[in-house]
Amino acid sequence: MLSRFAGGVHPPEQKNTEHSAIEVMPPPKIAYIPFAQHTGKPARPIVKKGDEVKIGTKIGEPDGFISASVHASISGKVIDITDHPHPVTGSSLCCIIESNNSEEWIADLRGERDVSDLPGPELLAAVKEAGIVGLGGAAFPTHVKLSPPKDRKIDTLVVNGCECEPVLTADHRLMVEDAGSIVEGARIFQKILDAPNLIFGIEDNKKDAIELFGKQGVQVFKLRTKYPQGAEKQLIKAILRREVPRGGLPMDVECVVHNIGTCQAAFMAVKFGKPLIDRVLTVAGDGVKQNKNVLVRIGTPVRDVIEFCGGYTAEPKKIIFGGPMMGIAQYSDDVPVIKGASGILVWKDVMVLEPGPCVRCASCVDACPMGLVPTEIYSFVSSKNFDMAKDYGVLDCIECGCCAYVCPAAIPLVHYFKYGKAEVWQRSNQ
Amino acid sequence: MKELLVVSASPHIRAKKKTAIAMRAVIIALFPALVYATYLFGLRVLFITLISILSAVVFEAMMQKMLGRKITIGDGSAVLTGLLLAFNLPPGVPWWLPAVGSGFAIVFAKQLFGGLGHNFINPALAGRAFLMASWPSLMTKEWVSPVSGTLSGIDGISAATPLSLLKNPANYGDPQLIIRQLNDPETVRNLFFGKTGGCIGETSALLLLIGGLFLLFTRIADYRIVAGYLGSFALLAIVLPTDGNVLFHLLSGGLMLGAFFMATDWVTSPVTKKGRWIFGIGCGIITIIIRIWGGYPEGVSYSILLMNVFTPVIDRMTKARIFGQLPKKGAKK
Numbered sequence: 001m002l003s004r005f006a007g008g009v010h011p012p013e014q015k016n017t018e019h020s021a022i023e024v025m026p027p028p029k030i031a032y033i034p035f036a037q038h039t040g041k042p043a044r045p046i047v048k049k050g051d052e053v054k055i056g057t058k059i060g061e062p063d064g065f066i067s068a069s070v071h072a073s074i075s076g077k078v079i080d081i082t083d084h085p086h087p088v089t090g091s092s093l094c095c096i097i098e099s100n101n102s103e104e105w106i107a108d109l110r111g112e113r114d115v116s117d118l119p120g121p122e123l124l125a126a127v128k129e130a131g132i133v134g135l136g137g138a139a140f141p142t143h144v145k146l147s148p149p150k151d152r153k154i155d156t157l158v159v160n161g162c163e164c165e166p167v168l169t170a171d172h173r174l175m176v177e178d179a180g181s182i183v184e185g186a187r188i189f190q191k192i193l194d195a196p197n198l199i200f201g202i203e204d205n206k207k208d209a210i211e212l213f214g215k216q217g218v219q220v221f222k223l224r225t226k227y228p229q230g231a232e233k234q235l236i237k238a239i240l241r242r243e244v245p246r247g248g249l250p251m252d253v254e255c256v257v258h259n260i261g262t263c264q265a266a267f268m269a270v271k272f273g274k275p276l277i278d279r280v281l282t283v284a285g286d287g288v289k290q291n292k293n294v295l296v297r298i299g300t301p302v303r304d305v306i307e308f309c310g311g312y313t314a315e316p317k318k319i320i321f322g323g324p325m326m327g328i329a330q331y332s333d334d335v336p337v338i339k340g341a342s343g344i345l346v347w348k349d350v351m352v353l354e355p356g357p358c359v360r361c362a363s364c365v366d367a368c369p370m371g372l373v374p375t376e377i378y379s380f381v382s383s384k385n386f387d388m389a390k391d392y393g394v395l396d397c398i399e400c401g402c403c404a405y406v407c408p409a410a411i412p413l414v415h416y417f418k419y420g421k422a423e424v425w426q427r428s429n430q
Numbered sequence: 431m432k433e434l435l436v437v438s439a440s441p442h443i444r445a446k447k448k449t450a451i452a453m454r455a456v457i458i459a460l461f462p463a464l465v466y467a468t469y470l471f472g473l474r475v476l477f478i479t480l481i482s483i484l485s486a487v488v489f490e491a492m493m494q495k496m497l498g499r500k501i502t503i504g505d506g507s508a509v510l511t512g513l514l515l516a517f518n519l520p521p522g523v524p525w526w527l528p529a530v531g532s533g534f535a536i537v538f539a540k541q542l543f544g545g546l547g548h549n550f551i552n553p554a555l556a557g558r559a560f561l562m563a564s565w566p567s568l569m570t571k572e573w574v575s576p577v578s579g580t581l582s583g584i585d586g587i588s589a590a591t592p593l594s595l596l597k598n599p600a601n602y603g604d605p606q607l608i609i610r611q612l613n614d615p616e617t618v619r620n621l622f623f624g625k626t627g628g629c630i631g632e633t634s635a636l637l638l639l640i641g642g643l644f645l646l647f648t649r650i651a652d653y654r655i656v657a658g659y660l661g662s663f664a665l666l667a668i669v670l671p672t673d674g675n676v677l678f679h680l681l682s683g684g685l686m687l688g689a690f691f692m693a694t695d696w697v698t699s700p701v702t703k704k705g706r707w708i709f710g711i712g713c714g715i716i717t718i719i720i721r722i723w724g725g726y727p728e729g730v731s732y733s734i735l736l737m738n739v740f741t742p743v744i745d746r747m748t749k750a751r752i753f754g755q756l757p758k759k760g761a762k763k
Contacts (some may be wrong), residue, residue, distance in 0.1 A: 004495050006753075009445070011445070012443075047708030065594075091468065091534055125707050130733060133672055166443070207754065219441075231754060233754065243753060243754050244753075244754050245754045245755075245756065246752060246753075246754040246755050247754075248754065315433055316435065317433070317435065317436050318436045318437075318442070319435055320442055322440075324440075324442045324443045325440060325441045325442075325443070326440050326441065327440055327442060327567035328440065329435070329436065329437040329438055329439075329440075330435060330437070331434070331435060331437055332435065333435075345442075347442075350436045351444070352436065352438075353444065355451055356502070356505070356546075357545065357546050357548070358547050359449055359546060359547045359696045359697050360547060360696050360698075360699075360701055361449075361452070361696040362652070362696070362700075362701035362702075362706075363447070365701045365702060365703070365750075366703070369753070370752060370753040371750045371751055371752045371753045371755075372752060373701060373702065373745075373749065375701055375748070376701070392749075393752045396753065396754070399440070399455055401440050403637075404439075404440075404441050404444070405441045405443065405444055405445055405447045406447065408445075408447045408448045408449045408451070409446060409448075409449050409547075410448070412438070412439050414439050414440055415438075415439035418439065
């Protein structure tokens with residue numbers, strides 16, 4: 001198949017863990033569960049210090065429409081509710097639970113149930129109750145994405161199995177090991193959305209997954225491996241030839257995109273009543289002894305995960321949550337695993353590049369999948385000319401990092417665009 | 431953990447292409463032509479080239495020191511400017527001329543505008559234009575006869591380069607005969623392999639082509655500029671009334687050097703894809719107009735300089751459609 005979005009880059013894939021089966025990590029002694037693990041308002045705590053919780057006990061209620069529930073991932077006692085280092089926001093309110101080593105689940109965890117007759121709204125309620133958020137990385141509350149306004153028709157549900165970030169293989173492994181649940185989950189979403197079409201988009205570097213899903217009797221769209229193929233807008237463009245309008249959402253082109261991990265989690269929630277208390281992530285990099293895919297409880301400190309993977313090979317220099325293109329560099333290994341963490345990369349060496357002047361080579365222009373002129377936006381942002389930056393589309397930037405990746409002058413373009421966006425938003429709010 | 435972790439904005443990996451590496455690649459791509467020119471015109475070529483490069487580097491360091499900037503002579507851009515300027519000089523010029531030219535290129539065309547990345551015209555070409563305006567006789571008469579062949583590429587005529595011969599054939603003998611000889615396949619062959627005279631770096635179209643293709647394949651030079659330039663130029667050379675045939679026009683003068691190595695200068699050419707086509711085509715049109723109707727026999731450097739000036743306008747007018755932008759809305763802007 002042809003790749004049908006413009007721009008993009010081909011960083012070395014380095015998917016060395018694609019054949020390492022998902023290993024289940026034992027629950028941590030102490031879990032640090034942030035109330036803010038999703039886009040939108042943090043959950044409202046509904047437990048207090050000293051409370052006993054079991055696995056799956058709801059500890060945070062959604063606060064407002066765009067918010068999500070949070071659940072205990074281990075059984076034990078709430079020893080504190082306080083600020084703790086957070087991988088995305090720096091610091092956030094956290095529920096700290098000390099394990100009682102009992103692995104006791106909540107009582108109302110229903111056994112397997114037949115979900116085929118359940119109506120859409122009931123399925124949606126189950127997804128919301130389980131605190132499901134987008135597991136591809138953005139962690140947008142799933143029930144919100146599944147509730148388009150009444151007057152909007154959704155004709156296609158696209159399931160994102162691209163995993164276009166280099167290094168990461170967690171989605172790939174999940175697709176190979178649990179294709180059945182993913183397809184079931186996708187069908188649940190399809191029913192909720194009342195969408196006639198269901199298409200799985202998978203990059204052609206995951207041949208086994210493509211074959212497996214083909215056998216499941218669902219429509220699979222093979223995509224050429226190119227970063228950022230898994231970006232929502234680029235994925236829709238490549239599969240459906242539709243362009244999400246500027247500042248718009250996929251539903252503006254009658255489409256909704258969900259990650260394969262999200263589908264799997266939703267299936268577990270609906271079928272077994274299991275809330276989102278763990279996730280698969282890829283641990284990789286030269287700074288950690290064993291590179292592998294691990295099923296980790298939400299709230300497990302990174303330090304524990306590294307220990308489970310054999311520990312550090314040397315003093316780590318950089319720890320990244322997510323992939324190398326869009327991941328977030330961490331200040332310390334105290335931060336806990338959250339719902340949106342698709343990988344933990346540990347590097348014992350870092351290249352610190354000194355940015356040079358822009359030489360207008362236009363590599364960034366060729367690489368930008370959004371059709372922007374990054375070099376111009378960069379010069380507007382750096383001279384604090386935010387009106388022009390907005391005019392040139394800084395708000396359209398998806399922060400995929402292609403421009404900065406190819407920049408021969410090593411200019412941290414994405415850094416400037418994040419700053420520019422924040423300034424533009426602030427100005428328009430005033 | 432004892433040490434603090436490094437925190438930086440994404441992405442955390444970078445492609446290998448670096449500014450300094452690209453500059454070096456261009457210098458390497460020019461090397462065959464330099465070696466050949468030394469064989470053709472003698473060691474003097476190396477002497478002139480070295481002076482040009484050294485003075486460019488010295489002026490760059492001096493200006494950066496004076497302006498309180500970081501000294502970045504290691505990035506190769508000053509070396510490249512010096513080299514390109516030398517390539518644009520007749521081999522017989524006095525030793526101080528390249529020094530003055532490099533000085534002008536670096537000081538006025540580059541550093542005073544803010545240094546690398548901020549100059550709006552190609553420094554080497556600006557240096558050449560300055561020398562051309564100040565010492566026209568040195569710049570148009572100090573030719574050296576090549577070891578093999580003649581300055582003009584035609585037997586018996588060694589007082590003019592092929593393009594000056596085409597411009598004023600009557601000054602050198604029977605015009606009709608000369609023009610017939612210029613269009614002879616033999617002359618075209620001489621131009622292709624470099625058995626004629628001319629500026630230091632423009633003689634062998636073949637060697638420039640090899641270096642140029644290397645730059646195209648490594649994507650350091652943009653094919654749109656080269657194709658737009660050579661394509662529009664060739665087309666007009668066929669269509670417009672001129673005494674030279676299209677092959678003669680393509681292979682003579684500084685066209686290959688200009689199209690592959692100077693029009694494609696990152697800093698002074700447009701960044702948009704459409705803009706790079708327009709830029710190349712504009713260069714082609716202006717070059718042929720100067721060659722046919724202009725006062726100079728050659729128009730490559732002025733065409734590029736002129737299009738350099740248009741680059742910001744071209745960029746502004748050829749902004750690509752942003753993903754998801756409705757076509758109408760874009761047009762209104």
